[in-house]
Amino acid sequence: MLIRDVEIEGRGRVDVRVEEGRIAAIGRRLAGHAQVEGGGAALLPGLHDHHIHLMALAAESASVRVGPAEVRGRDELAKILRDGAPGEWVRAVGYHESVAGELDRWTLDVLVPDRPVRVQHRSGAMWILNSAALRTAGLESTDGRLWREDGRLRTLLAPVPLDLTGLGRRAAALGVTGLTNADPHPADGLAQTLSVLPQRLVVMGVDPPVKLILDDPTLPTPADLAATVVGVRPRPVAVHCATRVQLLVTLLALEEAGPVEGDRIEHGSVIPAEALPRLRRLGVTVVTQPHFPAERAEAYATEVHPDDRPHLYRCRSLTEAGVPVAAGTDAPYGTHDPWSVMRAAVARDVRERLTPRAALGLFLGSPHRPERPRRVAVGSPADLCLLHVPLQEALDALTADTVRAAYVHGRLITEPAPDHEERRERAARPGLPQALRGHRPMA
Incomplete structure (x- = not known):
């Protein structure tokens, strides 16, 4: 496949050739007949949702x-x-x-x-x-x-009908080419069940990392948790940390067990400032949900202790402290739309808000190593997201409306859709839903 005239960050407007599921060449005026005309729009690595619950999300159609x-x-x-x-x-x-x-x-x-x-x-x-x-x-x-x-x-109980086909289609329309299922105890055969999805998959517990769930009423001692971590080594762990004490126990346990590449903190709901140097020292990645303070603002205002509220779902302060950060939607327990998560990250208070480019980067990490950014480069997998617009326009909007097509292993996984100009014209027509009529134009 030859994709003609796309904008790649750091390379300008170029052509991209895909062979056998990987990017084979990048350059200007590559020889051959173009299967895709980019028209100067941005070509990105496909988005990867680093924390999602796929079976629960697929069951929502029956709920x-x-x-x-x-x-x-x-x-x-x-x-x-x-x-x-x-x-x-x-x-x-x-x-x-x-x-x-x-x-x-x-x-x-x-x-x-x-x-x-x-x-x-x-x-x-x-x-x-x-x-x-x-x-x-x-x-x-x-x-x-x-x-x-x-x-x-x-x-x-009787099985619940699952709409995995619809789930995969909706994720593809958002530019999502990879999904990390974050269930702590995957059912037998789960990886096979999910293989119908067109996205690249990581199934925790089947693939690394191993998910460990902590709950305050049954919280292990740091020594006991360290023993559990040692028991799954050399595989990395992804530890669910939804409270301050869960995070502290996890950090002490990782210090005792010794960290390995790929260790993760899931959620990092409450990270006090004094934990930042320890997180950096351990080299652990925080996979967080910066949209939760907005989606759950009313509940957090009454349920979260005042001492914890300044430390909820850190973003900017983590990156400034040298702690790697990535994001997952946690759908269906949060929105399934990564672009909505990005907008929430940009709209945070001044201590935690990210730039639009940094917010996009939350979903551009490698499937098994979220802290390692992926690039559109020769030799990399052709898991790609083609936009309707140049990168700066996409960053100004941070909306799925800019997504034109998604490819996994060089194969198109999105359905045909109206081009960007037609979408804007439709949104301007009278009689359409208010959500569409009021959509912010891309240009």
């Missing part, structure tokens, strides 16, 4: 959303959960206590007495089942609140 953005109050929650025929399962996701308070089996029985219901907390760590659902699962002796029991529920 109803009951988070703070969709539901307000007990009555609205009851109405959504009661929709459908009596006896049919209801699978609800995204719940947070700000909607209608704490849930348990008896609360759900009052709201929905005539069908089995299971509700997933927004954190993804807990399911709440009503009595009808617990009877089906053979778990009637519990209060219905099941903490980190996904593996067990998979064996007790």
